[in-house]
Amino acid sequence: MPDIPLSSQNASIMIPASLVSLETLLYIGLCSEKANDIWSSWTTWQPTEPYGPRRETDPDDGFGLVVTFHDFIIGSVTTNKTDAVGTDDDRGWRQCLDACGINKATQEAIMVLNQKLNRLRRSNSCLYCIKDTINLRYRGLEELRHTLGIPQQPSTASIEASNWDSPHPLNTPEYTTLFKPIDLAQTTNLLTQSNTLSNISPLLSPPPSDFSGGTRSSFHFPPSHDLAIHNAAYAKSRSPRSRIAILRLLIPSAAIESLAASDIQTVLWPSNEWRELVWRSRMRKPLPRYLRKYREATLVVGTVAWGGGLVCQGMETWEEVGGGWGGECAEGGGGGGEEDGVVQYVFSGEEEGREFLTENVEGAEVVPFSEAALEEFFADLT
Structure with a gap:
């Protein structure tokens, strides 16, 4: 199945045909080089015998030790990387983002230069913001695929039908x-x-x-x-x-x-x-x-x-x-x-x-x- 185009107000994006794919790695904000490195590591995975963990896409071996693609991404991106903390100048953050293989557009989204949002960014560390951004995009991709009726991985959670009524006044007496x-x-x-x-x-x-x-x-x-x-x-x-x-x-x-x-x-x-x-x-x-x-x-x-x-x-x-x-x-x-x-x-x-x-x-x-x-x-x- 080819990737599926999805139009939005700001851009035309491609929804990966398979959640476990190179296209997903690009979708969540990785640069091409990092995405290809992670995809190569995933596709050449050799389980440790006899009881080592398996990929979520491998046949069930009865032992229940499974590494999801999502967890594999987070580990591959952030493990053994030097973090940057909120008080560091932006050069430290940029170095951390580059080392983790985050593409330039996603870097700009994380580094948001607006003064009011900068305090929120700096209240956490760079690796925290990277993980949070990847998690948001990965979950969002799962939901988009669910909405479009694309078959999901077995681990995909159901999506709640929410109440979208108009908000009440912000404060209520008593x-x-x-x-x-x-x-x-x-x-x-x-x-x-x-x-x-x-x-x-x-x-x-x-x-x-x-x-x-x-x-x-x-x-x-x-x-x-x-x-x-x-x-x-x-x-x-x-x-x-x-x-x-x-x-x-x-x-x-x-x-x-x-x-x-x-x-x-x-x-x-x-x-x-x-x-x-x-x-x-x-x-x-x-x-x-x-x-x-x-x-x-x-x-x-x-x-x-x-x-x-x-x-x-x-x-x-x-x-x-x-x-x-x-x-x-x-x-x-x-x-x-x-x-x-x-x-x-x-x-x-x-x-x-x-x-x-x-x-x-x-x-x-x-x-x-x-x-x-x-x-x-x-x-x-x-």
Whole structure:
């Protein structure tokens, strides 16, 4: 089957006839040389006998050790590469992107020179942004193929039918309104028919994250619609054909206020506890007794940390966490109601956090962030 042309507002693109193909490697943003190297390695794969892993395209040998094409790509692109952190100048980022074999157009999408989005990019590392971009494009390609009725690999997940109703007002009296940008290709059965949360596992952020204690996954939701818009715009600008959306949650403020004192904790920049908790969480360091309350809480309300994880690795102690870690993400990008930075609501990924969200969210809405929305976003910045 030949590649399938698909027209869009901005360009005519080719949808690879086979998901496991050289064309897919080019589609997700690799330069020709890197794509050919990875494809050659994949097609000449020699399984380690007798129990070594097999490719997802190989016959089932009964042992269940399988390497997917997606995982093979990520490993081939990023393994043994020197990362660049948020505080590095752009030369370090360019060197990292070149070493990973990212083509020039995709490099420009990642390096987005807009001032408001640059802070988001620099809050992570270069390898993180590369992996995230490849993941977005690969999932988006799977969904495009599903939409066009092209046969999928067995591992392809079903795509959720989402609610595209017009958004409600951003804030509702007596409710706490939270937001999160999402990739709809990654969520399945997220909402019930009555617009409450159902399968929330895809919303988990794996450790290490700001208040994870280094070992636990958690659910992160800022009350800042502006921050959600910025994150959605950065994702959409790197993967225009992905179905990016913003999830909006309504939680009765009384439900949050009813939590026991030990179940809700607040930690704000620039306090020493915030600095130490973020540093220890990002570094996966053990928490001293006086910080364990945050790991055990159902909900932590705290300032978003803008330093990338690799920045922490260059610090010997938490006292080196500086002022740039807790400021606003961009001009006008606060929205969390705190003067000292953007606040986020972080729910435990354990049973108590999951139960609180599924039992107390009274209104959940998925609002698409389309190519037209992206164009409007950039137009508003000029």
